[in-house]
Amino acid sequence: MLESVQAESARHNAHVLAVGVKIGELSGVESESLRFCFDALVQDTDLAPLALEIERLPWRNRCRQCAQEFAVEEYRTECPRCGSAETEMASGRELEFAYMEIEET
């Protein structure tokens, strides 16, 4: 992540104030662990201080029968509209950069 931020910072010739990431519920990434590691690593770079802004994305499925999109709660993956069991993930696996807040230098 920090390598990417450094590359973007150089490309825009700008000072980066914050980086925004999207983390899906099923990405396997724990926000607090990511924040802990991120802060620990940033300290030793010229990016410090750099804020990490995390947006959690819930697990959502889409029905293959009626195309309804819905939040999956308690692992209930069947479609709440038509009752079909044939649904597939629409979101929840994300581990993505969303944006950077930069200040032109």
Next chain:
Amino acid sequence: MTRVPLERKVLSENDRLAAELRQGFLRHGTWCVNLISSPGSGKTMLLERTLASFEPGRRVAVLTGDIQTDNDAQRLARYGFPVRQITTGGACHLDARMVTNALAEWRPDAIDLLLIENVGNLVCPSSYDLGEEARVVVLSVTEGEDKPLKYPATFHRADLVVLNKVDLLPYVPFRMDLAREYIRRVQPDAEIVEVSCTTGAGLDAWRQWIEAKAGSSRKSVNSGF
């Protein structure tokens, strides 16, 4: 202050390498499976039984990942097929670069079936694409039937769940009906086989699953060129 949008995956480097691996596998007609489970659920034993059932000369190779030791590679090498240990030295999962490096000394067109045994861990391996065509999660009956609910990210990506050590069912309070229900809840499309590597029960079904998948992959390669 300006906000610059950056729609990009954090693991894009891994995904890029995994995509390269996948293209290579497709080109050479290699069918690759990634085995994931908690430590001690019997992945290595399952692979031993699998290798033992293959005829000599079968173009199969194994990569096996552990944090330390090459014990698993030594166990698996006895069956006469190429085996390479990936020692991660601390990392709790395999990533696409480790697989790329481990494959570098093998001729890619000499492997029809590549079995990858991931590091024993039900969390992190689920985030790392290794370029595989299928993911298998092994769950042994001594672990408890609620593992799919506790580690949904891993089970959600399973094409097949192997319920292992079923010979121990009389001795443990494991409810097979609940295990199947929990797997279905997290991933309705996953197939399920019940296996005992000790008695050999279910190993035929497991082999058939591999042959059906690997066979259809080869057919599509042949018809594609």
